[in-house]
Amino acid sequence: MKKLILLFIIPLFFACNPKEEVDLIVYNANIYTVDDDFPKACCVAIKDGKFVAVSENADIYKKYKAKEELDAEGKTIVPGLIDAHCHFYGLGLNQQVVDLVGTTSFDEILDKVVAFQKERPSDFIRGRGWDQNDWEEKEFPTKDKLDELFPDTPVALRRIDGHALLVNQKALDLAGITLDTKVEGGEIVIQDGKLTGVLVDNPMGLVDAIVPQPSRAQQIQALKDAERISLDYGLTTVNDAGLARSTIELIDSLQQAGDMSIRVYAMVSNYPENLDYFLNKGIIKTDRLDVRSVKVYGDGALGSRGAALKAPYSDKPGHFGAMVTPVDEIGALAERIAATDYQMNTHAIGDSANVVVLRAYKKALEGKPDRRWKVEHAQVISMEDFDYFKLGIIPSVQPTHATSDMYWAEDRLGSERVKGAYAYKKLLDGAGIVALGTDFPVEQVSPFLTFYAAVARQDLDKYPEGGFQMKDALSREETLKGMTIWAAYSNFEEGEKGSIEPGKFADFVILSDDIMTVPVSEIPNLKAEQVFVAGKKLK
Template structure:
């Protein structure tokens, strides 16, 4: 009898245990969840514990198994994996919040007015600004510094072009940098007119100015990083690939993340300087929960808008001009061999077809016999038809769709009717490589990933121009675009097993949207908003 009683008691205990729910930190309900898993499945409920996804389901049966310490009712909204910007300048975005904003200026006169307004309320020893683009002006020519010299005869003024590949500086800045009519710098241009310096510096000569500029204080650096994080979270980004950081800023990011003062995740590309490479290549990969340092950012050439992109044939709108490599071909080859001997990835900026083939050949040679290295060509903007095949060997194109819709008004002027067909060719790159990593290159372009999505799918501006889409055959589908901003971007960072899709065991990074990116009318895509953002299962917006 006693034995029978114990059996019933044990059975009762077992049944009670079976009915107990597993406690988790968060349950998400009533959502349209695009998991972006291998079958692109959808779910309605998600359980999260200790920063990771525990389970997903399409019915409320999940609630019979799990109880959440906290709950989040999505109220029917769309949820996607935390959005990744595969190529941006996060720290630069933050610094830009503290200088003259020249984005969207429609004339040089407007540039001058914004500089004057800034100078009237700012006591900085140097006036800095960024965002002008002469291609947006009625007179589509580089400006000269005459007016700046009159307004600021003694205070240096440095105004950066929107793409970051040209400066307009006044004579005070030129003098400080030691630049005169006899100064020679390879890999760029010091523009002259009527036997005088115009103040326009393209690519490598800009470094002479940078070398004499005051460095941001630590307080300024921290403020910049925090401001950039807020902007990115507002747009639903949870991971950013910063395309070129020095050792000092990388370690500052790490310290802020470890202290809980910076929540965003970062894939940091190390800027190609001797000091940075000697440190990180010898140290090896640096990986924490929020920071991944395992790549080197190299510049192959300049930008198309400033005619610094290195082309095989002369510019259609500037006979005899071919642009320039900012890193000579033999240096790119040497860097590729050095980096290939480590565990680091090489990510090289290449705009022109000449720069792209130099980079692709260097990659092919350095990676002979090495598998799964996932080296990237950043931008991969203009290629000759036969050169696309290089991407079939595991090289990843990291592209920015809004470059196509920003440049489409004048790109054919630069390249001509034939060469333009090898430019901004995202669908072709996808077919060859099997994936594309998508980013913005902000602050060159706007931060919004929804503009990226729209540009990739519609190939139009916000006025739906051109009507049929710019080279619409190179558009991506909506599913391809979402993958490029999530799982493919994660793969390009060696992080596909921890993020990029919403699956059990992966990080609980996700973005809640007010509209369904995969279903709304295409012209509504730019106006989608991120209403809530979660990193590690914690709400950060």
């Protein structure tokens, strides 16, 4: 009789405790969860776009049954990768202009422009990606040959960092630029009493004002192209460093309609009409769009000698670079933004620009804890200014800038000043976190190149031997955190993404190899084999 009762109770127990049905179980994986203790797991259960369970063993099946299962075949899974500083929309627009990245001479640029114009004739020729530092003659080009080739068609070719523009005479005429034109915060380059066609920083706006604006169809195509490229590399969230209201609203509409899946942290471009609208409206937050920050430009770029330095450039006596936004205006902006819930994220390359920004942050944030304001790039810092980062200010840096600039950075800065440049470990020691990005399309989109540059601080030919200023290299764990949980924290999003934990969005990437153990030299060759956003496979 007792046996009969027992046989009756057992099925009744299991009937009362049925397994919870989930949408997906991923098993047989090497999962780096990137939560507080950085443990590993083998299995996850996903329901309604979020992780509901993470397990170190197959016990996950005792509680859950799945509509679908995925055998990861022992491959490595990491949280969805976050690019903490990029130009997502700009990447998409670049697919519609002449690609000048990797050109090794001005003649090669001319050949590409001519070929592009024959293939896709335009009334206004645009291109991006040249870098005179990669040429044998490392000087700015001039417009003379462009004038010969395109006397009646305006041409505007943007430098890879976006902080210099080469235009022909037709473009200068349309923009009203002459030898007498004066613009603060940059340079109209003049040589032998003539305009060279090179504009650095703020004067570029005169040409930008006459460039035909893309149609809505072109804008949508740009966003979809950028999403496709980003997802292909395992990026599930991108921080776009500077967007207009119209572009932000277009992104939102595409996401709401289900036509765009990637998550976007949108920094509002620092223009009066944008600030008047967004600061008054307050934070805008959906599952896929987060608008709560303002992107400000402090100075220009080191490669075009537009970065603002405390002392003259070592390779250009008497030249200090320039502030793009005046010092008093940065202070006023900081006070205005501090009075709202918005974050201030300021581009600062040179040591002078950095200290201006850091001082403004310190003053504006007094008595306002946990605001998580960022210094974008934080590229050249005087040794006495690193302590500012202990105040809760977050450095948002791009490791591939170090490996792109290392060939000439000391020429620009000198042997002493360069010691405070690209100092990611020192920044981490002060701030406690670093948010890592690429700055694409200034650099390549690949987060694996970011990871490699942070850890190895070498180029793909393993130069320099032993690495560039290795005292400031990051460990693999620090680097992965910088591309996931620390980047999420910098966006106030650590509660919903950045690690593989129950309750967070099921954004994750299956890699071709183990990023934490593969030989360093093989990191750039890693692939994002499968990419999931909210538990849905997008690649």
